[in-house]
Amino acid sequence: TIFYLKIDRNSSIYVLYNGRKVTATKSWHGEILYSNCFGGALYFRTYTNKIYEATFHRSDNIQISFIRELEKGEMCNRYMLLSKKKKGREGIYRACDDPKNGIFVDVEEEKLDGYYLKAIHRGKLIYANIYLNEATAINLSPNIIAVKCGIVTATANDDSPLVYFNGKYDFSLFVLDTTTMEILSIKFPRPVNDSTIEYSYNIVGVHGGEITVKRQTKIEEGDKWEMTNEICKAKFPEALKKFEKAAVETHWTRYVQEKNSGEEEEKTRKEEEEEKRKKEKREKKWW
Incomplete structure (x- = not known):
């Protein structure tokens, strides 16, 4: 399902289905800040630090569900990848995941200089250095894949x-x-x-x-x-x-x-x- 977002003072979410525009009833609080799709559902964060899920049903209905609020010390990037430190270790997870199952960043911070988190794929964190154009990738650690390409966005399933x-x-x-x-x-x-x-x-x-x-x-x-x-x-x-x-x-x-x-x-x-x-x-x- 391709979800369309119109982000302004009156944000809206809609789907084009069988030549018709199906618009979600606005039931979220605050305007949309970040969004991403995981497993056929749209997850988004509002400026009020709330996380929601949007799912499209073939009955021509978009259902909006409140998931939770961001916790204290929890960070969220534009790809709806969240992170939180616990006992000095940083765990990263998608908006659709249980934070308890976060993937730990298992390398020194210096090794990720110039790299940005872009996706999570099959239990691994995908980092990319957008300033390099080598078109190569390495397993930086058991939990991290480092990609050396001048890239902007990524999609992983x-x-x-x-x-x-x-x-x-x-x-x-x-x-x-x-x-x-x-x-x-x-x-x-x-x-x-x-x-x-x-x-x-x-x-x-x-x-x-x-x-x-x-x-x-x-x-x-x-x-x-x-x-x-x-x-x-x-x-x-x-x-x-x-x-x-x-x-x-x-x-x-x-x-x-x-x-x-x-x-x-x-x-x-x-x-x-x-x-x-x-x-x-x-x-x-x-x-």
């Missing part, structure tokens, strides 16, 4: 082994396979070849072989300029289709191998325990 990032300027797409740590880099052409027009992009979502982005266009005319916002879609190019297919196949191959390995280890453990019981029984009988 635990159902997929891929994380999608968009470039800082124009539309460069970086796709990270968190299983193999490979990155595919794709550059889309400028809509208009005019240096007086600036473009910036934010990924809205990825679904069904399409990527949806919000394009912000700044047009300069002398001392004046105009800013517009558009929702754009692009079909996956062949290179991305192949990359996605290979990533899914690799993920399932490793999953099956790990599952079989786990089952074999469990079988061996049970056999050893059974042999131990038999030995103890024989020794007891002898005595």
Whole structure:
């Protein structure tokens, strides 16, 4: 589901469904500050430090649910990723997660200089250095993946082994396979070849072989300029289709191998325990 937000003095949330606009009844307190989607639901924070969830039902209804208020000392970034320190350790979690299950930042603070938290994917924190354009990624620690790309936004879904990032300027797409740590880099052409027009992009979502982005266009005319916002879609190019297919196949191959390995280890453990019981029984009988 693609949720649309109109953020001003009278913020609104709506969905376009079957050619109709379905608008949520405003039941939240305060204007919307940050928002992000997790698992098909929209989560947002208001200026009054309250967190809400919006879900769209096929009965043409958007349900708004109050989740909770921000706790004392709890931080929330623009991607609805929250953090809180406990006993000197910082735990990070999504708005949809239980704070008790936060992922700890398990590296020294200096190692994250120049990096910004962009997403959480399959239990790992995704940090990116937006000033580097190396298109590489490393496992910085058991809990952290560091990406060296000039990126702005990211979208991650635990159902997929891929994380999608968009470039800082124009539309460069970086796709990270968190299983193999490979990155595919794709550059889309400028809509208009005019240096007086600036473009910036934010990924809205990825679904069904399409990527949806919000394009912000700044047009300069002398001392004046105009800013517009558009929702754009692009079909996956062949290179991305192949990359996605290979990533899914690799993920399932490793999953099956790990599952079989786990089952074999469990079988061996049970056999050893059974042999131990038999030995103890024989020794007891002898005595």
